[in-house]
Amino acid sequence: MNIINKFLFLVVLSMLFSYCGTEKHTIVIVKNTLDTPRIYETVEINKTDLKFQDRKSFESIGVQELQTKTVLISQFIDKDQDGNMDVLLFQPEIDANSEKLFELVVLDKNAKPERTEYCYSRFVPERTDDYAWENNKVGFRTFGPTAQKMIEDGVKGGTLSSGIDAWLKKVEYPIINKWYKKAEKEKGAYHKDSGEGLDNFHVGISRGVGGIAVKVDSTFYISKNFTNWKTISNGPIRTSFVLEYANWDANGKIISEKKHISLDYGSNLSRFEIEVSGTENVFAGLTLHEKDGESTQIKNAGWISYWQPHGDSELGTAIVVPDGNMLSSELFDTPIKDWSNLYAEIKVNNGRAIYYAGFGWKEAKEFSSKEIWEGYLEEFTLKINNPLEVSIK
Template sequence: MKTLKLFTFLPLLTLLFSCNQEEKNTTVIVKNSLDFERSFEVIELQLSDLKVDDFYSVGIKNKKTGELQVTQLVDVDGNGTMDKILFQPKIPANSTINFEVVTISETEKPKAPELCYSRFVPERTDDYTWENNKVAFRVYGPVAQKMKEDNIKGGTLSSGVDAWLKRVEYPIINKWYKKYTEGTGTYHKDTGEGLDDFHVGISRGVGGIAVKVDSLYYFSKNYTKWKTITNGPLRTSFYLEYESWNAAGNKITESKTITLDLGNNLSKFSTNINGTNTVSAGLTLHEKDGEVSANPENGWVSYWQPHADSELGTAIIATKSTFKGFEKYDVETKDLSNAYAHLNVNNNSVVYYAGFGWKKSKQFNSKQDWENYLNRFSKQINNPLEVIIE
């Protein structure tokens, strides 16, 4: 038996692999050691782990109930061959569930809507936007940057992360952009689905990073390259790359993979960065009329604020070994005030989660509800589901 680290959106799943040549079907054992049910954590299984030749005919079946799980195939490296199969089981508190890897036809596969979605948006300059059934976000590309630098109307110069405040579970990205391009409406007005009224500017928005040198923060400009990795019922993920940038004489190179799974309010940011041992992920303080709170023991910092006719919570969270501390950075310059989570960089890599909860979406009714969610999320990422393959 050997131990293998498997990287997923929520926790790192510890995969214990043992092979028994005499067994016909592989068994996947999932163990939850926490005292609450875990429902929205995606498990990744490698093709090589399952010892199957064709991922397209693989099904994951609950051994006890016989229920087939909704699955999603992912081509991680973009070579045209599927590398991973994903599923998102419901595991009761302090319980172990056994799943069987079976061969099924296409018609037998459980169907589910593709609620986890992202894409490049050339019709709105060059946004890259992503969503699931809870939240939506966007970031800005090089064309928007050049327009801003050339004083052309409609440009955006920012590596901050924008929040799209949706309050429906179905996808809204294409619908909202269609209203924009056809001139039939605007996504800046709420007509029942939510809206984009979250100002980013040069702030960090919801999870953009910076590097602190002495008392100042430095950060990149817009992303320069993008690649969609996967969309589906359980996960969307994509890759972004940035032009090298300067932090008080230190050359910083940055790229990242962003992942958002079904049912989660927080996106996972897996960042590769050179030139620094610490980064700071930030939350814009907007009008500074909200409250910064933090729980260093559980690895999070949050900002709960009044927002138009409702309230909004944003947060950064990381594992205990990654979270180094936090700071409320309050200055006079417009959009430079942020609540920062200071994060350790290990082997040129840092992983953290960032997202929001909007009271008007009826997902969270109060600041306390939001912080309870963060504390629960912390338990999950610090106590990974255990997955054993037999």
């Protein structure tokens, strides 16, 4: 090798080493500080926390375990609705008192794992104007302005309620579109169990599973149906959306209400973030139905539960309030139809009240007793108050 060629070789070699030295791998460290393993918990990675070279785009990233190189299911969300994805979601499995390393890698389309849109929500104009949502465990719906106007105009088939309805599913796959489609051919078809579950949960003017109220003196006041909606995300890990309500009166207090709701894969409880003004606290409620159930109120832990006979089975409903923001609880019993609820009083911080609400149905073969249901709530509460610790290197 002559001197010139040797010099060129060394220059190229130096450039290669220089390039390799600047090529950085993004490592995500997820740590579990609890004595229990963690699954079905969502890690959020914000785009602003990452740095990429120009050739890489945020939406081309995948997540793989560093040790096994297993590629995980992930999902992107345009959280601020500006047309660009800004949050990456994934759900790791972490043993008790341990940590696991994940690498963010650019994936070829063929390398991405198959995904099912288990977490799904949509506006349902074909059934008046419901908004419905579900994951692999549970389903819910609530009611819009057309359904309200029908009641106000005396038209049959309307619904006047800001309560949250429970759709009792017992299959993992999505059922919302399927059940509404069946109802187009046979009115009320989803009120019958054809093997997938059914809607036999009565809401009326009750709070259902997590609707809110404002209490003034000894009286509870509530909003009417939602007036506007916006879907934020659907996917394998999370569905999220926003429901807006007309301002409402609570004995002279003008209350504004906007619900930011999300439901993650594997969870029996939806997350509610209520944007509210006009009050320093709100009451989230669980309907008492026939008043033949058992209530549990654990203020210090921050949750309430109602376990009841339901049809030929049993059902548990619950509200969980994180970070010590449950101020009190109240079993409100009245002769007025659908007005009796078990309430959790929740502190409003910086114009927002945050809680989780959901249910467990015995027929779904996961919660066969009140004790098992409440064990789930205890663990759920422990985990949301001690989130997985995430760091990026």
